[in-house]
Structure formats: C-alpha cells, structure tokens
Amino acid sequence: MYRCVLPLALAASCVVAHAQTHRFFPAKALRGELVVTQFPDVLLNGQPARMAPGARVKNENNLWVPPAGLAGQKLIVHYTVESSGLILDVWVLNAAELANKPWPATPAESANWQFNPGNQTWSKP
Template sequence: MYRCALSLALAASCVVAQAQTHRFFPATALRGELVVTQFPDVQLNGQPARLAPGARVKNEDNLWVPPAGLTGQKLLVHYTVESSGLIMDVWVLNAAERENKLWPRTPAESASWQFNPGNQTWSKP
C-alpha cells in the first residue's frame, strides 16, 4: 500500500513538472498576443476578436482559468479558432514554450511550414 501511494505521488509530481515545461499543442494552434478587454471580447494581435461560447483558457501551469480574470493582461498565447472564426482554445505560454520562437502566427504560415508533433517544433521549407 505504501509503495503504491509513493508511486502515485511520484507520478503526479512528474506530470506537474512536465506541464510546467512542455505541453502538446495541435498543429492548428497559432501564436499571438491576447488581451481580454471585456469578456468575451478580446484583442488578438491588436485586432478585435471574440472568444467562443465554451472557450477554454489554460494558464502557464495548464490549469483552466476564467477568461474574465485575465482582463487587461497582455499575454503571449497559442490559440485555435473554430469554423465560425471565434477563438476556442487558448494556452498562455510558459517560459519554456516562449523559447520556441518559430511558431506560425497566421493560417498561411501554418499551411506552408512543416510541423513535428513529437517535439512540438515548426520548420520553414
């Protein structure tokens, strides 16, 4: 019993450590600068945009946060857009993720670059 509890605690600490340094993003995720102005309205890369109903925002530790709690903060994020053009998923980048400088900012860049999902890197052709 004690060995199982110790193993579970060790596994949980490894998951937390990984979440703080490296997350897996979909190939459709774009990078941008997000400012929540008045929920659900946001500024994305200086342009007005809107969060979708049910949008999910995760902070640097991969924990869900209410978007309204981020009002006024300028955040470097990865985000996905649903078919209607509303922002659906938002991940606030941690320090390790910000170090990965090459990430598409537009759908055109995403379509022309190569994505390696295993190590979460992009390369230009």
C-alpha cells in the same frame, strides 16, 4: 506499505511537472498576443476579436482559468479558431513554450511550414 506509496506519488508529481512545461498543441494552434478587454471581446494581435461561447483558457500551469479573470493583461498565447472565426482554445505560454521558436502566427505560415507533433517544433521551408 507507505514506502511503496511515496515513490508512486513522487513519480506522479514528476509527470505533472513535465506536462506543465511541455504541453502538446494541435498543428492548427497559432501564436499571438491576447488582451481580454471585456469578455467575450478581446484584442488578438492588436485587432478586435471575440471568444467563442464555451471558450477554454489554460494558464501557464495548464489549469483552466475564466477568461474574464484575465482582463487587461497582455498575454502571449497559442490559440485555435473555430470555423466561424471565434477563438476557441487559448493556452497562456510558459517560459519553455515561449522559447520554442519559430511558431506560426498566421494561417498562411501554418499552411506553408512543416509541423513535427512529436517534439512540437515548426520548420520553415
């Protein structure tokens, strides 16, 4: 009986490991540098910004982390902004995601570039 469980456990761990290096981001996610100064205040690309109430931050391993726990660190992230302009979702990028270039840093770039959600790549016109 245990012989059947072990391959399933190994397969599940492989799926989790794959998900940790190849996350899927929404097309509206932008790339930037984030520094949490004093939550909910942050610097986004060197400019003051605020995180939304209920903002979600996931680290390189796709685990939720409290934003205040990241205070003072310069992080390269993908992020989304809600309609009020507050930062809503933040993903701290791992090495594989950092290597995925180009990625838009502004809404104007996002509007003009073409996104392929299947392989998570952007192409410039």
